[in-house]
Amino acid sequence: EVQLVESGGGLVKPGGSLRLSCAASGFSFNTYNMNWVRQAPGKGLEWVSFISSGSTYIHYADSVKGRFTISRDNAKNAVYLQMSSLRVEDTAVYYCARDEGGWRDFDHWGQGTLVTVSS
Amino acid sequence: DIQMTQSPSSLSASIGDRVTISCRASQSINNYLNWYQQKPGGAPKVLIYGASNLQSGVPSRFSGSGSGTDYTLTISSLQPEDFATYYCHQSYSTFDTFGQGTKLEIK
Numbered sequence: 592e593v594q595l596v597e598s599g600g601g602l603v604k605p606g607g608s609l610r611l612s613c614a615a616s617g618f619s620f621n622t623y624n625m626n627w628v629r630q631a632p633g634k635g636l637e638w639v640s641f642i643s644s645g646s647t648y649i650h651y652a653d654s655v656k657g658r659f660t661i662s663r664d665n666a667k668n669a670v671y672l673q674m675s676s677l678r679v680e681d682t683a684v685y686y687c688a689r690d691e692g693g694w695r696d697f698d699h700w701g702q703g704t705l706v707t708v709s710s
Numbered sequence: 711d712i713q714m715t716q717s718p719s720s721l722s723a724s725i726g727d728r729v730t731i732s733c734r735a736s737q738s739i740n741n742y743l744n745w746y747q748q749k750p751g752g753a754p755k756v757l758i759y760g761a762s763n764l765q766s767g768v769p770s771r772f773s774g775s776g777s778g779t780d781y782t783l784t785i786s787s788l789q790p791e792d793f794a795t796y797y798c799h800q801s802y803s804t805f806d807t808f809g810q811g812t813k814l815e816i817k
Contacts (some may be wrong), residue, residue: 626806628754636746636754636797638806650804653711686753696744696759697799703753 593617593699595687600704603677603686607708611672613687613701621645624690626697627672629683629706637683641690642670655681677708712736712800716809722817723788731783731812733776734772742802743781745774748811749794750751758783788814 599611613625627639640661641650649661660673670687684705688697713736723729733743741761746754756765758774761781771786785792793816798809 601715628808635811636748636808638799638808641804641806652805691759694742694744694760694763695763695806696756696799697746697754698756698759698765700753700755 593689594648595689595699595701597685597687598613600685602709603699603705604710605677605679605708606674607677608675609677609706611674611685611687611704613670613672613705615668615670615687615689618662618689620668624648624695625663625670626688626690626691627661627670628686628688628697628700629645629681631680631683632684634683639685640672677706679708682706682708711805712739712807713805714798714800714807714809716798716812717809720813720815722815724800724817725788725790729785729788729814731796731798731814733783733801733809734780735781735800738778739800739802741777742800743774743776744799744801745772745783746797746799747792747794748797754797770801781813790816 594616596614625633642661658676663670684703686703687701689699691698715734743761745758747752762774798810
């Protein structure tokens, strides 16, 4: 069974940093691209970042570029999101999502981890 | 970036109704259009991928169609478990984007 489990969320002050982790199991992690998607309270989904299976290709939404860094460790079956210079508007539930590859739908999602940026 | 305009933003319907949700892209996305269902407190779940392909395990009352810039999700006969929020998602460009969502409520 495919499982994605996020961790690392919490309360942080504006300007602070946080590192999210997503532990994957139940599939050949090193053959799948991965994404982070976030959802502010009561709002819609926003794609945040993409990393290819071998970390060759990395992309970010303009809203986080220069502040967030995505990475992965295929030996540990994990993908990470290092977030710095956090802003109040980064407050959201952060999901990791597996990229199916062909049509690039996100076929499996974690349960999400809440990041709250507040003074 | 490709903008996705989803309509309506909310919809009231009854059990057994046929419902249609639309999504328009700001440029052609060559069927790289996916639909998700999200229930309160839960993660999104893919229903349709590649505009018209039904995800395994998803009931056949869900269907997708469209091409170019215009896409549609149809639920042929609403069931109680279908009341949720639906999102379209374009995966054609380097920078993915989602529609703003359609909240489907019971009339």
